[in-house]
Amino acid sequence: MTKLKQLLWINLLLLVAACTTIDYVGNSYTPTKKVDVFFDERDIDRDYEVIGKAIGEGVSMDGVKDKMIERAKREGADAVLIEGISSDMIAPDEVRKRIGASFLRYR
Numbered sequence: 001m002t003k004l005k006q007l008l009w010i011n012l013l014l015l016v017a018a019c020t021t022i023d024y025v026g027n028s029y030t031p032t033k034k035v036d037v038f039f040d041e042r043d044i045d046r047d048y049e050v051i052g053k054a055i056g057e058g059v060s061m062d063g064v065k066d067k068m069i070e071r072a073k074r075e076g077a078d079a080v081l082i083e084g085i086s087s088d089m090i091a092p093d094e095v096r097k098r099i100g101a102s103f104l105r106y107r
Helices: 003-018 061-075
Strands: 019-024 036-038 046-057 079-091 096-104
Touching: 019 061, 046 061, 061 079, 061 096
Parallel strands: 036 079
Antiparallel strands: 019 046, 046 096, 079 096
């Protein structure tokens, strides 16, 4: 692979990584180091309060989920409850993934 192709691939990967966004509205607390992830509210076996809501968008579900977890840590959440996922075609060969979630804090 030529150096030009290598640089193009690196730039493409950086662009894809930079395209993931997390919008959050809610309260913030001292950052946490570990965040539990739930996909069904019935799986949560502790008392909790919802401290905020987030919407994440990007080109990869795993990438969006990972960024969502990092944002939850920064906001001081103990857990993320994934409440919805969707995807939209935004260009002929580009699909935008979206995750909606609640950030939770254990009581």
